Amino acid sequence: MKKRSVTIAGHRTSVSVEEPFWQALQEIAGRDGISVASLIAAIDQRRAPEDNLSSAIRVEVLRRVRDER
Secondary structure (H helix, E strand, O other): OEEEEEEEOOEEEEEEEOHHHHHHHHHHHHHHOOOHHHHHHHHHHHOOOOOOHHHHHHHHHHHHHHHHO
8 A cells, every 4th residue: 555645725735556556546647638637536525424534435436346247
């Protein structure tokens, strides 16, 4: 697992996700024509306050992969 720093809504935060999830985030962002930081910010806005951002990222990647089938 690798910790990465991103800026969301003007503040820096660290996100820890496994490399395959990070690669999937990059692919999804590329297909959507947005930056990875923008994709993470969108995920952050949609998640419930009690949900961990790293977990929300994993769930979003899984959802997108399933939707592609």
